[in-house]
Amino acid sequence: MTVEAREARQPFILLSPALVSVLLLLIVPLCFIVVYSFWLRTATGADQVGFYLDNWREALSDAFYRDILLNTLKIAAITTAVCAVMGYPAAYVIARSRGNKALLLLLLMLPFWISYIIRTMSWINILGASGAVNSLLMTLGITDEPIRMLYNEASVILGLVHFLLPFMILNIYVSLEGIDTTLEDAACSLGATRWRTFLEVTLPLSLPGLAAGGLLAFVLAAGTYITPIVLGGPTDAMFANLVFEAIITQLDWPLGSALSLMLLAVLGALVLLYNHFLGMGQLMKGLS
Amino acid sequence: MGWTLLRGWTALVYLFMFLPIAVVVLLSFNASQFGSFPMTGVSLRWFGELAQNEAILRAFRTSIVLGALTAVISTTIGVLASLALVRYRVPGRNAISTLLIAPILVPEVVLAVALLLFLNALSINKSFGLLLAGHVIFTLPFVILVVQARLVGIRRDVEEAAMSLGASPVQTFFQITLPLLAPAVFAGMLFAFTISFDDITGTLFWKPGGVETVPTQIFAMLRNSISPEINALGTVMIFLTAGLPLLGIALARRLALQRGG
Numbered sequence: 001m002t003v004e005a006r007e008a009r010q011p012f013i014l015l016s017p018a019l020v021s022v023l024l025l026l027i028v029p030l031c032f033i034v035v036y037s038f039w040l041r042t043a044t045g046a047d048q049v050g051f052y053l054d055n056w057r058e059a060l061s062d063a064f065y066r067d068i069l070l071n072t073l074k075i076a077a078i079t080t081a082v083c084a085v086m087g088y089p090a091a092y093v094i095a096r097s098r099g100n101k102a103l104l105l106l107l108l109m110l111p112f113w114i115s116y117i118i119r120t121m122s123w124i125n126i127l128g129a130s131g132a133v134n135s136l137l138m139t140l141g142i143t144d145e146p147i148r149m150l151y152n153e154a155s156v157i158l159g160l161v162h163f164l165l166p167f168m169i170l171n172i173y174v175s176l177e178g179i180d181t182t183l184e185d186a187a188c189s190l191g192a193t194r195w196r197t198f199l200e201v202t203l204p205l206s207l208p209g210l211a212a213g214g215l216l217a218f219v220l221a222a223g224t225y226i227t228p229i230v231l232g233g234p235t236d237a238m239f240a241n242l243v244f245e246a247i248i249t250q251l252d253w254p255l256g257s258a259l260s261l262m263l264l265a266v267l268g269a270l271v272l273l274y275n276h277f278l279g280m281g282q283l284m285k286g287l288s
Numbered sequence: 289m290g291w292t293l294l295r296g297w298t299a300l301v302y303l304f305m306f307l308p309i310a311v312v313v314l315l316s317f318n319a320s321q322f323g324s325f326p327m328t329g330v331s332l333r334w335f336g337e338l339a340q341n342e343a344i345l346r347a348f349r350t351s352i353v354l355g356a357l358t359a360v361i362s363t364t365i366g367v368l369a370s371l372a373l374v375r376y377r378v379p380g381r382n383a384i385s386t387l388l389i390a391p392i393l394v395p396e397v398v399l400a401v402a403l404l405l406f407l408n409a410l411s412i413n414k415s416f417g418l419l420l421a422g423h424v425i426f427t428l429p430f431v432i433l434v435v436q437a438r439l440v441g442i443r444r445d446v447e448e449a450a451m452s453l454g455a456s457p458v459q460t461f462f463q464i465t466l467p468l469l470a471p472a473v474f475a476g477m478l479f480a481f482t483i484s485f486d487d488i489t490g491t492l493f494w495k496p497g498g499v500e501t502v503p504t505q506i507f508a509m510l511r512n513s514i515s516p517e518i519n520a521l522g523t524v525m526i527f528l529t530a531g532l533p534l535l536g537i538a539l540a541r542r543l544a545l546q547r548g549g
Contacts, residue, residue: 011376018369018388018428025425026391026399029406033398036405086301093298104302106537111305113530115486117503117510118522122308124514125315128324132311135325165305194290223395225489230510240397240489247401248493257405260398271393 030264037257047254055258065242065259069266072239075153076221079160083168083217084210086161091172091209092202105173111166120159120230127155151233159231160221167220168213175209176202208278215274219267239263309526316519324514334520344521347505351485354416354501358423358484359477365424366431366476367469371461373432374439375447392429399426400493414496422494423487427480434479438472471540478536482529 037055040048059065094104111119126132129146137143149155179202187197225240232238243263246256319329338344369388372378391399403422404414412418442465450460466473488503495504502525509518 007376011372011378014368014372014376015378015384017365018432019384021365021425021428022387022390025403025421026394027387029402030394030398032406032409033402036409086304089294090298090301093294104298107302107306110530111309113482113533114309115503115506115522115525115529117486117488117506118312118525119309121506121510121514121518121522122312125311125324125519126308128514130322130324130326132325139326162305162308165301169301219393219395223397225397225492226507230507240395243397243401244492247404253405256401260401263395264398267395268393 033257033260036254037261039254041252041254045251052254055255058255059258059262065262068237068242069239069262072222073266075157075160075238076218079157079164079221080168080214080217082157082161083165084214087165087168087213088172088210091169091176094169094173095176108166108169108173116163117226117230119162120227123155123159123162123231124150127158150231151236153232153236156228156232156236156238159227160224163227164217164220167216171213171216172206172209175206175212179205211274211278215270218270222267223263312519312522313526316516316523318516318519321516334516335524337517338520338524341517343500344502344505347500347502350499351501351503354419354423355481355484357420358427359480361420362424362427362431362480363435363473363477366428367435367473370432370435370439371465374436375444388432389429391425396426396489397493400490404493414494416496416499419491419494419496419499422490423484426487426490427483430479430483431476434476435469435472438469438475442468471544474536474540478533482533485529 036047038051038053040050040052040054042048094101094108097104124131127149128134129148129150131150133149134143134146137147183201183205184197187201188194192200222238223240224238225244228236228238228241239259240263243256243259246252246259250256315324315327316334317330317332318324318327319331319333320327373381373385378384400422403425404418407418407421408414446468447460447464450464451457455463485501486503487501488507491501491504492507495501500508502521506518506521506525509515509521
């Protein structure tokens, strides 16, 4: 073998464990559930191999699934919007502060290391019948009975915002940090007010970060499974809950496969759209 | 005026992020047998109960072993892949990068279902191995992102100098590249460990019956009600999963200072 041929092979030897893992543990399994979604769950509990459209017909036409899918997307959209509104000013302050930037960033990273299930359940301590808020309100005599604030759509969204806000802030921060501040100075020196400078220079230049944060927040929110169980009421199931029900509880794997693929298709379309307009580069920047 | 307003808003955002966590820690010292307000006194009782709880201790052992194995495997695979992507001209580099990052972009539930069903079709039943494979594929993209970012910053000349002095590529890697890369390898391992330790969605799909990790154990306990014991467990988790990386950062910084002189 020539030296060139050996050199050309080297990177692939280094890449092969990663590529084999992704192929074997992600790509092939994904192809496999496509096949599985056309099988049929029979009354005896065995899966019938073949090409049946029943699962897809059920997943696509049943209003029950459609409503929960739409509701899931709605919750994800509200969560993303709230994260953006809450997070943008904070990201701006971090990016433009001089003294305590390192501390602010470290504090922003901390929630990533605090368990998701703990962060989710912590809201029960705050909003529950004998939680911090009700306890305070009753001590102050503002209310005699605990106000019901948990186990509804709003508390699910609150939990999701709490979980996803650091992702959003970090992504916006990264793109704000990449803006050449002399551009802002130039706008100011040309007579633009600070607000106008922000609207016409800073904000447009930071949109890629906002979009990356938004995409992450939306995809993660739409795929969520734990938050609606812990903070939602009986009717607040999201799409991932349906998938879990079908797969783990009912053992209807073909239907579960079809439902999983439906979720993947909707969110995948969004990722592709994002990739088409903005490219994956921005997302990589925000993630690392 | 505007700046003050912005800072006030930011302070509120940080308060929003940390207040619920602070309350978990506060309530874990509650003397009352309810995990809620009003507090009736300060007590370490619930930490004591925790140390006696066999199920929780078992979950801790499972999580630690799983996290450590995930970290080692995922980081090894990730470092090799990052080396190839940064140091070699790879045809189809962008496509390969995207492929390696894909596990982040696929909703975890879908990834969980796909892997579970596929391995089951191969007659591989739910096992610790499936759990480990799932955690590795899930943490790999994060490791690759962290290691790649650092590797780009390591100048190639140093490696080339070593090679021109007669070191083999393997020697160069272990004596030059790896020591320079150590902070990122360490960060990648910590990252993989904490992600694995924290994972719940995939774990619920992959775990064999009777096996619990700390998050699934907490999740199971939450089904009943929130008890002071859960808050105590939460406090332990907060100090473990946030404290360890903080300690790691402090150590890395001290090492860097010593080495840098």
